[in-house]
Amino acid sequence: MGVIAKQSGYAAIALGAGMVVGALNNMAVLPRAFDGNEAIWGLVRIMTSWGMICASISTLGAPGAIVRFLHRYDGAEREKSLNSILAIAAFGVLTTLAILWKWGENWIVWLDPDQGELLSQNVHWFLVIVAIMSVLHIFRALLTWKLRTAFIAWVDELWQKTSYFILGALLLFDWVSLDAFVPLYIASYGVSFLLMGGASIGLFSGLSKGINRGDLPQFAEFSAFSLFAGGAVIVATQLDYIMVGKFLGLEEVPVYTLGFFMGSVVALPRRATTSIVRGVVAEKINRDDNASIGQLSKNTARVNFLLMGAVMAGIWAGFDPLQQLLPPKYRGLELVFLCIAGAQLISGLNVSNNNHLGLSKHYRLVLPINLALVVVTVAMNYLFLVVFEWGLAGAALATLGTFVWNNAWRVLIVYRKFGVHPFTWSIPVMSGIATAAAMLFHWDAGTIGLPPLVEAVAQGALATGTCFAASYALGYFPELRDGLKQRISWWP
Numbered sequence: 001m002g003v004i005a006k007q008s009g010y011a012a013i014a015l016g017a018g019m020v021v022g023a024l025n026n027m028a029v030l031p032r033a034f035d036g037n038e039a040i041w042g043l044v045r046i047m048t049s050w051g052m053i054c055a056s057i058s059t060l061g062a063p064g065a066i067v068r069f070l071h072r073y074d075g076a077e078r079e080k081s082l083n084s085i086l087a088i089a090a091f092g093v094l095t096t097l098a099i100l101w102k103w104g105e106n107w108i109v110w111l112d113p114d115q116g117e118l119l120s121q122n123v124h125w126f127l128v129i130v131a132i133m134s135v136l137h138i139f140r141a142l143l144t145w146k147l148r149t150a151f152i153a154w155v156d157e158l159w160q161k162t163s164y165f166i167l168g169a170l171l172l173f174d175w176v177s178l179d180a181f182v183p184l185y186i187a188s189y190g191v192s193f194l195l196m197g198g199a200s201i202g203l204f205s206g207l208s209k210g211i212n213r214g215d216l217p218q219f220a221e222f223s224a225f226s227l228f229a230g231g232a233v234i235v236a237t238q239l240d241y242i243m244v245g246k247f248l249g250l251e252e253v254p255v256y257t258l259g260f261f262m263g264s265v266v267a268l269p270r271r272a273t274t275s276i277v278r279g280v281v282a283e284k285i286n287r288d289d290n291a292s293i294g295q296l297s298k299n300t301a302r303v304n305f306l307l308m309g310a311v312m313a314g315i316w317a318g319f320d321p322l323q324q325l326l327p328p329k330y331r332g333l334e335l336v337f338l339c340i341a342g343a344q345l346i347s348g349l350n351v352s353n354n355n356h357l358g359l360s361k362h363y364r365l366v367l368p369i370n371l372a373l374v375v376v377t378v379a380m381n382y383l384f385l386v387v388f389e390w391g392l393a394g395a396a397l398a399t400l401g402t403f404v405w406n407n408a409w410r411v412l413i414v415y416r417k418f419g420v421h422p423f424t425w426s427i428p429v430m431s432g433i434a435t436a437a438a439m440l441f442h443w444d445a446g447t448i449g450l451p452p453l454v455e456a457v458a459q460g461a462l463a464t465g466t467c468f469a470a471s472y473a474l475g476y477f478p479e480l481r482d483g484l485k486q487r488i489s490w491w492p
Helices: 001-035 038-058 062-072 075-110 113-121 122-143 149-172 180-205 216-248 250-286 292-319 321-324 334-348 353-359 363-387 391-418 426-440 452-473 480-488
Strands: none
Touching: 001 149, 001 250, 038 075, 038 113, 038 122, 038 149, 038 180, 038 216, 038 363, 062 075, 062 122, 062 216, 062 250, 062 353, 075 113, 075 122, 075 216, 113 122, 113 250, 122 149, 122 180, 122 250, 149 180, 149 250, 149 334, 216 363, 250 292, 250 334, 250 353, 250 391, 292 321, 292 334, 292 353, 292 391, 292 426, 292 452, 321 452, 334 391, 353 363, 353 391, 363 391, 426 452, 452 480
8 A cells, every 4th residue: 555655645635735726716716707607617617528528438448458458568568569559549539539520519519509609619629628638538547557646636636726726816807808718728738738748758759669469459459448438437427517508508507516516525535546546456457466456445445435424524514604605606505515425435435446347357347337327327317307307406416326326336246256345344334423423513604603614614624523533543544543653753
């Protein structure tokens, strides 16, 4: 766990800073900057989701193949293998962009016919963000292979969220126009492209050495499965934004975005560990070290659950005064938060297992799960949004349902194939403690007579602190004890 802890620690700093900046932006700046122009904010959110979906498809699973296979080779063979995988990605990206150039406008306008003119005017920016995000997928995979996941977090979280915050502030104070906001937002991704490209440039030194023709079929086969495995998950996680925009309108997308963001804060610990765990699992699989992977699964799940449960308890405790800081249009998101936070908590248990299955010889089993995931996501969103007309809460419930369905299948399959599962007794115990702490300190705004922000922070700190204290006292968090002992000589 040493390399995981080190890289996760660096990543957590970036993620934490990004979370703070993102919270300020989503809760204080953007709702006021786009007041009366919520459709533009919805456009930016839909553009990002559309870019992520198309980028995950266009690379044809090449990022997964990079992480999976490059550990097997050295020297010139590794360079040739990388060239082979990059050739697959290049073909997919160019083909996707050509298709979007020819037919993309009709599909994009279909997203919200009432805002057809706005969407049509920005079609070219959809193409640009797809191209940038596609190449960023490759850069992230290369950096993950080199276990430089902390750098990824610094770019994706700190830079991207800080630049978005700056743009929001500039718009709020009328220092940039609405017309300039979208191209400037795209430009911020261009900077991410340059940063990650610069960090990855040394890994492309062998482009002139040709390709590994012998292994090209297995690269292509794995890439195809990785496409459906990884791509389907990204599609599923972004479809709720698109379907909210389609059935409720672009103006409702920002409201859902804010509720989703508040729930996604819970995922901070999971996101700090996901990439580095993926790289470590790939190495252990190549050594056929299932025993170590089993322990890694339990340790990762335990730590993620304890941290995520504490964060969720803290946010829920201060949720009512927190809402008082928002414009009226953005209040009443309790159910959205609980559903999204619960979905993230479930996903945090399965970080190691997801990578184990996807990178093992049984990776083909991921295909039917993830294809079904897309179908289930569409069906549940349509059911809750259109048939039951539950609005934004329906979209959040659909997300929770799909996360439960997807992770349950993955846990079952990994256990059947490898005898590995992520569960320890600490999880149900800490679930009860986190729930009790969240409810105990969940007071209405004004209860303790302080400003709403101060109340939210105080209630959240009490709930989160209770969770940490309980986990420490019960011995469920030895990493915290060991870390304190290393830094404080007298710590017991």
